[in-house]
Amino acid sequence: MAEFFAMGGYAWYVWPSYGIAAAVLIGLLVASVRGLRGQETTLKALEGARPRRRPRANTGNGTGDAAGRPAAGVEG
Amino acid sequence: MPVFSGTDLTCLRGDRLVFTGLDFRVESGGALLLLGPNGSGKSSLLRVMAGLLRPFRGRLAWDDAASEDDDQHGGRIHYVGHLDAVKPVLTALENLSFWASLGGAADPAGAAMAALERLGVPHIAGVPGRYLSAGQKRRLTLARVLAAPAPLWLLDEPTVALDRAAVRLLEGILAEHRAGGGMVALSTHADIALPGAAELHLDHFAPATGDDVDLDSDANGDGEAAA
Amino acid sequence: MPVFSGTDLTCLRGDRLVFTGLDFRVESGGALLLLGPNGSGKSSLLRVMAGLLRPFRGRLAWDDAASEDDDQHGGRIHYVGHLDAVKPVLTALENLSFWASLGGAADPAGAAMAALERLGVPHIAGVPGRYLSAGQKRRLTLARVLAAPAPLWLLDEPTVALDRAAVRLLEGILAEHRAGGGMVALSTHADIALPGAAELHLDHFAPATGDDVDLDSDANGDGEAAA
Amino acid sequence: MKGFLRLVARDLRLALRQGSDATIAVMFFVLCVVLFPFGVGPEANILARIAAGVIWVAALLASLLSLERLFLTDYEDGSLELLALSRIPMEAVVLAKTLAHWLVTGVPLIVAAPILALLLNMEAAGFGVLVLALAIGTPALSLIGSIGAALTLGARRGGVLLSLLILPLYIPVLIFGAGAIDAALNALSPRPHLLLLAGLLAAALPLAPLAGAAALRQALE
Amino acid sequence: MKGFLRLVARDLRLALRQGSDATIAVMFFVLCVVLFPFGVGPEANILARIAAGVIWVAALLASLLSLERLFLTDYEDGSLELLALSRIPMEAVVLAKTLAHWLVTGVPLIVAAPILALLLNMEAAGFGVLVLALAIGTPALSLIGSIGAALTLGARRGGVLLSLLILPLYIPVLIFGAGAIDAALNALSPRPHLLLLAGLLAAALPLAPLAGAAALRQALE
Amino acid sequence: MPKTVGSPISSASRPSGSSRLDRTVMHRFANPARFLRLSAAILPWSAGATVVLLIVGLYLSLFGSPPDYQQGDTVRIMYIHVPAAWMSLFVYTNMAIAAAVGLVWKHPLADLFAKAAAPVGAGFTAVCLITGSLWGAPMWGTWWVWDARLTSVLILFFLYLGYMALVNAFDSPERGIKAGNVLLLVGIVNVPIIKFSVDWWNTLHQPSSVIRMGGPTIDSTMLWPLLVMALAFTTYFVSVVLLRVKAEILARRIQTLRLSEAQG
Numbered sequence A: 001m002a003e004f005f006a007m008g009g010y011a012w013y014v015w016p017s018y019g020i021a022a023a024v025l026i027g028l029l030v031a032s033v034r035g036l037r038g039q040e041t042t043l044k045a046l047e048g049a050r051p052r053r054r055p056r057a058n059t060g061n062g063t064g065d066a067a068g069r070p071a072a073g074v075e076g
Numbered sequence B, C: 001m002p003v004f005s006g007t008d009l010t011c012l013r014g015d016r017l018v019f020t021g022l023d024f025r026v027e028s029g030g031a032l033l034l035l036g037p038n039g040s041g042k043s044s045l046l047r048v049m050a051g052l053l054r055p056f057r058g059r060l061a062w063d064d065a066a067s068e069d070d071d072q073h074g075g076r077i078h079y080v081g082h083l084d085a086v087k088p089v090l091t092a093l094e095n096l097s098f099w100a101s102l103g104g105a106a107d108p109a110g111a112a113m114a115a116l117e118r119l120g121v122p123h124i125a126g127v128p129g130r131y132l133s134a135g136q137k138r139r140l141t142l143a144r145v146l147a148a149p150a151p152l153w154l155l156d157e158p159t160v161a162l163d164r165a166a167v168r169l170l171e172g173i174l175a176e177h178r179a180g181g182g183m184v185a186l187s188t189h190a191d192i193a194l195p196g197a198a199e200l201h202l203d204h205f206a207p208a209t210g211d212d213v214d215l216d217s218d219a220n221g222d223g224e225a226a227a
Numbered sequence D, E: 001m002k003g004f005l006r007l008v009a010r011d012l013r014l015a016l017r018q019g020s021d022a023t024i025a026v027m028f029f030v031l032c033v034v035l036f037p038f039g040v041g042p043e044a045n046i047l048a049r050i051a052a053g054v055i056w057v058a059a060l061l062a063s064l065l066s067l068e069r070l071f072l073t074d075y076e077d078g079s080l081e082l083l084a085l086s087r088i089p090m091e092a093v094v095l096a097k098t099l100a101h102w103l104v105t106g107v108p109l110i111v112a113a114p115i116l117a118l119l120l121n122m123e124a125a126g127f128g129v130l131v132l133a134l135a136i137g138t139p140a141l142s143l144i145g146s147i148g149a150a151l152t153l154g155a156r157r158g159g160v161l162l163s164l165l166i167l168p169l170y171i172p173v174l175i176f177g178a179g180a181i182d183a184a185l186n187a188l189s190p191r192p193h194l195l196l197l198a199g200l201l202a203a204a205l206p207l208a209p210l211a212g213a214a215a216l217r218q219a220l221e
Numbered sequence F: 001m002p003k004t005v006g007s008p009i010s011s012a013s014r015p016s017g018s019s020r021l022d023r024t025v026m027h028r029f030a031n032p033a034r035f036l037r038l039s040a041a042i043l044p045w046s047a048g049a050t051v052v053l054l055i056v057g058l059y060l061s062l063f064g065s066p067p068d069y070q071q072g073d074t075v076r077i078m079y080i081h082v083p084a085a086w087m088s089l090f091v092y093t094n095m096a097i098a099a100a101v102g103l104v105w106k107h108p109l110a111d112l113f114a115k116a117a118a119p120v121g122a123g124f125t126a127v128c129l130i131t132g133s134l135w136g137a138p139m140w141g142t143w144w145v146w147d148a149r150l151t152s153v154l155i156l157f158f159l160y161l162g163y164m165a166l167v168n169a170f171d172s173p174e175r176g177i178k179a180g181n182v183l184l185l186v187g188i189v190n191v192p193i194i195k196f197s198v199d200w201w202n203t204l205h206q207p208s209s210v211i212r213m214g215g216p217t218i219d220s221t222m223l224w225p226l227l228v229m230a231l232a233f234t235t236y237f238v239s240v241v242l243l244r245v246k247a248e249i250l251a252r253r254i255q256t257l258r259l260s261e262a263q264g
């Protein structure tokens, strides 16, 4: 077994090759999965916030808010 | 008599619907006043009309011929946006003559000088662009529409930074252009007299909030994406 | 009771006299409305007041102590110019909190949120600057003056890009600030209600044409500039 | 065609009015080459050996640096929009601006190169080929670079980003340009290298304006 | 001090939020070094001989190009005006922005340098000194360059030209930086070179913010 | 809702109006719902295949194949190196094709594909470079030589990085993708030119005798692990790209939501 790991004296070249390849591929995979998870949670959070926000936006409209749309209605 | 019209226009910017189902029509001598709150799509519509922005849906027509993919369209219009295209190292006259010559004026320098006079700023002719105040720059930019002929003027908030005297001048210039058979489409938040202009309230063509929410929710619910 | 005043101010820009012999005085609770045609020097005067531009002649005083070369002066003012200082990658709240913290707010994030609410745009707090429309950006810029305390506000055409509802809001905010002893100097071409404000017509301080030719002729032959 | 010439004339006038802009590229070129004796050490034979390569690399970098602003000011102040709406086709706009740019920045490089070669102790046999190779190569660099300049409009960190995009595309020009001089110095014929260089230029002449115009149209959307 | 740290934090956040921005300077560095074998030819011994010099010149150029924008966006969007009016002294503003910039762009250069040394066949003996010299030298480059960046804002016309005038000020850094490595490769002590480099840094630390602040004040007039 | 008054769409009937809108907008994304369903169906298979193939491939390359009579055990690096080299070219070609499709037919999934694939391709290229170096150290006695083939892989790596930097350099993601597409097409035109010039440049200065890639003709005991590993890399690529495209689609949705939030 030790002989196998020694790779005929080339252990310092062979194993890093496999190691780095594994690191790069696994790293990419993990980054991709985490990126996807991140987007999913952000999306959930944003969409969770929407129903709460909508009524607020409406009251805002009522009091002549902000984003300006009601004002333009007056203008027209 | 040329007619410029758009049918069923939808504009998408950054994956967001700005307006949808918008129709307009301007005839020779006519004017179109674009109104609406901030972000309702006035500038976007003007860019669509100029051919700088491709509408997501709908078509533009000049005399019933589609004006998109029409190489001539650029030559028929003057577009004045928020940017002034004034080079700081060239004098006002040099700046203006260049655009006049590209626009096909027979005598660029003469036409440019006449345009500056018409806008009440002949004295800035020799002043380099970098020394002009906000309003002087704006007048120089507006002078471009006079320095070369084009039937359709597209003006995005032309009164910004102008003092009252200049706004009156502009009104006169627009009236004259229309009297000569020209067309005008302009957006504004301020008061400007444009007698007989058709008003287009951009906020009426905003996608309904309901649409927005629907889009969001079904895209999310079962994973269909992206509005 | 602080007093901010300037005496015999002369402003020279690019070898041209913009205004000369200008005096002003704002007291606690007072307001100064800068009026005048394009190029008359409104923006220049505001930059002089902020200490960003050095007057060619004359002096500024805060409570009778010269305010030039006074390190404290920056801390006493809020200056809102034509530029918005909004970073596209930071959210509205992050943008605002940073300026609030530099301005010495005790709780920057809280103060920033309150300011956004006061300007009617709490919902943009989490939105990156690049997604904001012109009007929303302007409101964010104006929110800066609320997010940290300062007695003197210098606003250069603050109503540009605002729709009418927003102009009303701004008027209320200015009135409140003055009621609390603050001072305001603002320039505008549009209508804005600023009860009891002293009006300063910049065109009254333009150098006489004779002066102008003297200064100008060496630079520019006989093409005198100056609006 | 009239519009094309007017645009070239305007760009030349702008460049000359701004005075220093025209000299920047050549200044950078000279400084960049002059840095080498400080970095590598003053041995004449080493410097002579690397002279051709260093001059070409410096020319590449100078070209890059100055190309960054090719469309930038026109983009930022709205002139580019107006040019897009004008009667001139976008491809002609790209070509006109690139031509003006090369006249203002590329030509001075060619003039300055022999002096720098002298500084680095290059043998006299290489001088003629150096000038010739630069005369063919720098227009190619300007053309290729114009694609990058158009692509990076509106991007953050335009300048350094441009170099990242364009330097890999410059490598063939560098190889044949430096190769021609090395051939001449080693008493071989530089002809095949120069022909290949000319081939690159001939390919870039139609392709770069096409790609550049496509990129500009996108930038304006 | 609190304001100083806040500013550093904001600039770091801006740089990291913009993702790729931080990597572009180091990419330019790498590309610039990689160009040399194409220009000079692939012989390993020649490349090894000039490796130290080439790497330092590339570091200089990368630093110069990335510093160009140090104050630019803040200037263009009006943030710089507001910073000038804030309670933080202008010198601290310059220092904070330079520090943030070095953390984001200088540190990656130091990390990348040994890989480039490998590509150019530099002997292993020089690696340690290379990293050390860059670690002392790049902050000095950033500081000196910040003056150029500030000057670029001030003088609209001669701007970029002025920033080129900074390049001569870089030369001492280049000489001692490359000298340290050469000494190490020739089995001499790199210590005196490194000490001189540290001296340059110590001098730049107070002087550059002073000069930069003066230039910025002018730019805002 | 006051906003909808006078809107031609909502005055008709909201459900139908919104579904019409829905469809138009969806069209732009070539119906991501269908894509997402498809990818959900493919993903388990490609992921499973990757695992199986990797196990088999690793077994074959580490245990199931003999050391080379000349290169000894270093030849085992080949089973990583060569498939990675193949993938680096394969991925770039695919991206360029996708760029052409994106530019000509404006197919948005093609745009997203190129953006999603780039980091994976760059990763394979890096693996090829690093393992090549690690192989070169014992075989040639140096980590790096400016050989034509090595050099063109290095330039390919820079093309990848340039593309990624460009795509991420814009505030608006679509702008980045479109600019990236133009760059990919310019780059693919340039690849043969680079290859050709580098070959020529190198042979001028350095005789090719020092560095010969070919080596011994490949024996089937070596060919099998090579092919299996190459297949494993391909399925890995498919799986990761599917994940990344999905993340891109979600990112778009988030952007849209943020925007409508901005609108108030």
Ligand code: HEM
Pocket: F078, F081, F082, F085, F086, F128, F129, F130, F131, F132, F133, F135, F136, F137, F139, F149, F150, F151, F153, F154, F213, F214, F215
């Ligand atoms: C950083 C250094 C290296 C790079 C960038 C590199 C690059 C490549 C590339 C791109 C290929 C695929 C060529 C194709 O199929 O068209 C390849 C294949 C190959 N490489 Fe390398 N290589 C490197 C070092 C080495 C070393 C040191 C060796 C062995 C001594 C080696 C041996 C091979 C072999 C045997 C093949 C397969 C050849 C074939 O398919 O016929 N490589 N390499």
Ligand SMILES: Nc1ncnc2c1ncn2[C@@H]1O[C@H](COP(=O)(O)OP(=O)(O)OP(=O)(O)O)[C@@H](O)[C@H]1O
Pocket: B013, B014, B018, B036, B037, B038, B039, B040, B041, B042, B043, B044, B045, B202, C131, C132, C133, C134, C135, C161, F172, F263
């Ligand atoms: N380049 C862009 N990318 C993405 N979205 C944009 C872009 N420009 C504008 N938008 C968005 O499109 C919408 C319409 O913008 P537009 O500039 O047309 O509005 P407007 O009516 O001209 O507003 P204003 O009164 O502020 O000028 C806004 O919601 C804005 O946020």
Ligand SMILES: Nc1ncnc2c1ncn2[C@@H]1O[C@H](COP(=O)(O)OP(=O)(O)OP(=O)(O)O)[C@@H](O)[C@H]1O
Pocket: B130, B131, B132, B133, B134, B135, B136, B161, C013, C014, C015, C018, C036, C037, C038, C039, C040, C041, C042, C043, C044, C045, C202, C226, C227
């Ligand atoms: N940076 C500058 N350098 C030289 N002269 C300038 C500069 N900026 C403005 N000027 C000149 O100074 C004068 C006053 O300009 P200023 O911008 O203060 O006018 P303003 O009253 O704000 O005008 P507007 O209503 O058009 O904004 C103008 O004649 C202008 O040409």
Ligand SMILES: [Mg+2]
Pocket: B042, B043, B044, B156, C134
């Ligand atoms: Mg607008």
Ligand SMILES: [Mg+2]
Pocket: B133, B134, C042, C043, C044
């Ligand atoms: Mg003003």
